[in-house]
């Protein structure tokens with residue numbers, strides 16, 4: 001019986017010793033230490049096997065299969081019990097000490113794996129690789145042979161339960177050739193093992209983190225020396241535990257091409273397109289790492305696709321985060337651009353859309369091709385709705401195929417392929433007429449789906465699928481005569497058992513006599529204690545053979561029952577054998593057609609995304625932007641899709657659309673800069689971001705939230721909005737801001753689009769103002785890019801007089817009865833004030849603090865008009881903040897003046913006396929001291 005079977009992992013409470021990588025290493029050493037044979041008994045054969053396997057996988061938690069459980073021992077047990085909250089127990093001794101042990105049931109292993117992977121662990125799954133009967137043949141003490149069948153790592157998972165449907169899960173390899181000097185070349189290779197996509201791209205040191213962030217890998221493998229290179233380390237640190245070192249041998253450039261050819265079974269890679277040496281090294285490293293983690297299984301990877309340099313808009317990690325493209329700043333999908341625009345109905349469609357959003361295109365022709373697909377589905381609403389209804393119910397064909405090719409598939413994966421093939425062929429037939437190029441290619445891929453693969457699946461598979469193939473029952477009745485026979489025998493035997501039970505009950509007179517089954521006794525007759533006499537006395541003695549006495553029941557068997565049992569067992573195992581063989585045959589057929597099925601699944605994803613973007617454009621009233629090679633950036637009535645959706649769902653307030661024109665002014669050869677001033681909460685950040693999002697949406701081939709848009713290709717997008725600390729990197733808010741601003745000023749060319757919000761506010765006013773000034777001048781004179789710059793430094797608006805391509809714009813507000821009303825409208829010109837205090841009041845600052853701020857502001861403004869700053873500070877008595885009254889206390893001069901005025905009788909004064917009186921009063925009004 002399984003060790004620990006029947007145990008349910010429960011929250012663990014015992015205090016545990018410290019663990020960690022170091023601790024684990026120590027334990028392995030201790031485990032394998034040679035000991036004084038006389039003093040301590042040698043490890044049991046099973047423990048010796050465990051230690052051997054664990055030593056070969058020191059950096060993984062080892063899931064060691066024992067019956068229905070995966071057991072963990074030593075430090076692995078301690079670590080897993082902590083991470084998973086499962087009971088830590090012990091089993092036997094090693095070198096005189098108790099062996100800590102923890103286990104998880106095989107049936108729910110996926111959930112535990114999920115948690116461990118999410119925590120950054122890697123797990124080696126060690127299975128029994130022979131029948132226990134075989135082991136017994138070698139002697140009573142021999143252990144069943146076990147081996148690691150798979151390393152589960154964050155980038156190589158394929159289980160449905162471990163993956164998010166709409167998110168790709170990338171494994172990436174980073175290769176460097178040419179040493180660590182300036183001549184070094186870099187490349188990335190990445191694959192989504194769950195779908196088989198495989199891409200390669202060259203990169204360089206400056207772009208490295210931007211390119212990695214665009215893919216968002218779950219796991220990044222880097223050659224050991226590169227991983228530890230001081231120049232690369234800070235970049236990799238950004239990706240935390242995602243990045244891990246692997247032996248340099250995996251990345252060997254000299255053998256890379258040969259290794260790739262071997263994997264794809266081709267003599268040369270020429271048919272796949274040209275690759276650089278470093279790209280091949282990255283690709284081969286990825287394949288080698290897959291070999292290391294997947295062991296015997298060969299994933300169905302697509303042929304490598306090269307992403308040409310410059311073909312995608314570059315968006316660095318900070319910009320990506322600040323624009324909340326696929327995730328909000330707090331890390332959630334909800335509230336991101338992706339979540340707001342995603343109307344896809346399949347997992348593959350969702351992943352394709354996410355991928356497109358991560359890498360907008362820079363080729364206008366390719367963008368227009370995608371736009372045409374969207375336009376097609378806008379024009380043909382019936383086709384769109386029909387397609388979406390068909391796609392909506394489909395399982396994830398891509399991921400099912402990947403599991404089948406890795407030998408991890410189940411009956412439901414076969415059914416998914418069947419349904420995908422059926423739907424694909426039906427859709428191909430319905431896509432008629434004049435199709436735009438991208439859709440025509442998709443239709444062709446669908447029409448080419450392998451019917452010879454569908455036929456056996458459709459003829460053989462049942463309608464309802466069990467989860468595991470071992471449960472049987474997935475082959476349709478009538479499909480295989482041999483199986484029908486075995487099943488009939490099995491069913492028939494069950495009926496015979498029921499009849500036997502009735503007969504025994506009648507013959508013995510025990511009405512509630514039952515025939516039951518368990519794994520230990522097999523079939524047995526059970527009667528309650530009080531009625532056992534009918535079976536143990538008289539005629540019964542000869543027939544009923546006693547097996548077991550329970551607390552309140554007795555169990556028996558009969559010769560007839562034993563014979564029946566072996567017939568039933570034979571029929572059931574025969575039926576299962578036939579079903580398993582059928583599964584393997586069908587899975588082989590599917591894997592044999594993997595290429596065509598993959599292309600079909602991709603085509604379905606393209607159709608889903610095109611129809612979804614059409615649906616979005618219609619529902620939200622978006623328009624097709626004109627995208628070309630110019631430097632134009634002209635958006636009319638643009639909106640921020642996420643803020644607009646939030647307003648709709650919340651207050652119901654309409655979103656105020658705004659124009660933005662950064663196209664080169666008439667006689668200029670470079671784009672314009674808008675300097676945006678306006679009150680807090682006026683909508684500056686929203687306006688800045690919405691224009692960046694319009695550029696992104698336009699370049700993924702989508703329609704955009706505007707009434708008209710003309711976008712000249714943006715090759716690089718920079719957004720520096722809001723401030724954040726990067727304490728892990730030891731950088732303050734201001735430092736982070738400056739590092740990002742430096743990157744923008746160093747890297748933007750004339751095709752860049754730069755969004756800068758309140759640069760320089762994190763330091764002293766004059767320092768900040770000077771930096772903001774310099775940044776705008778630099779953007780205008782050196783970078784010459786299109787830019788939007790929001791600021792509260794109103795002094796900067798004066799730059800418009802000097803910088804020909806800079807324009808001032810402001811957010812309109814209305815003041816009404818002392819309150820400020822934000823109109824969220826952008827208009828040319830300069831803001832007169834910031835309205836910060838009104839916003840503070842709206843935010844609920846205590847009344848006396850608001851009043852006090854007003855006084856300080858008045859004095860500060862006076863100070864700006866000539867009075868000395870030091871005098872102003874002197875004018876602020878230390879304790880005035882606690883003055884509760886809203887009016888300022890009367891000063892002595894005010895009282896004297898009022899008294900003097902009261903005494904004056906204007907009717908009795910001559911003109912000369914009146915003048916003298918005026919001088920006297922003025923004298924009284926002079927500030928004291």
Ligand SMILES: Nc1ncnc2c1ncn2[C@@H]1O[C@H](COP(=O)(O)OP(=O)(O)OP(=O)(O)O)[C@@H](O)[C@H]1O
Pocket residue numbers: 643647654655656657678679680681682683684685686687824825
């Ligand atoms: N065009 C708009 N139409 C309607 N509401 C808007 C619009 N723009 C912004 N808002 C609303 O105003 C809020 C504040 O906008 P935003 O953060 O862009 O202001 P801001 O000027 O950048 O403020 P601050 O200077 O304080 O950062 C938004 O959360 C949104 O609810």
